[in-house]
Amino acid sequence: MASEEKNWSYTVDQKDFDDFFSKDCNKAQAIAIRLVRKWMTEIPPGDAILICCESVAADKQYRVWKKWFAKHEDLEVSAIDSSKSILIYRPIYVE
Numbered sequence: 001m002a003s004e005e006k007n008w009s010y011t012v013d014q015k016d017f018d019d020f021f022s023k024d025c026n027k028a029q030a031i032a033i034r035l036v037r038k039w040m041t042e043i044p045p046g047d048a049i050l051i052c053c054e055s056v057a058a059d060k061q062y063r064v065w066k067k068w069f070a071k072h073e074d075l076e077v078s079a080i081d082s083s084k085s086i087l088i089y090r091p092i093y094v095e
């Protein structure tokens with residue numbers, strides 16, 4: 001039997017690409033936010049979570065996360081512009 005090479009490449013028009021990623025990315029971002037909230041309750045006081053924006057559109061991802069945390073979350077957040085990272089800190093509370 002002769003082996004055939006399969007061509008897995010295909011083209012996607014820009015509208016399909018935008019529709020797919022705008023719908024699925026919003027869902028993925030919502031899941032990620034829920035996970036960060038959950039993790040913040042599980043890590044010990046004084047610890048932190050570092051989110052590195054390393055997607056294909058890292059600048060856009062960084063801007064979206066930075067705005068989201070500033071506007072919607074009540075967490076200790078620091079944006080690190082040089083590395084496109086978000087540092088979320090759980091402070092130590094002294095009773």
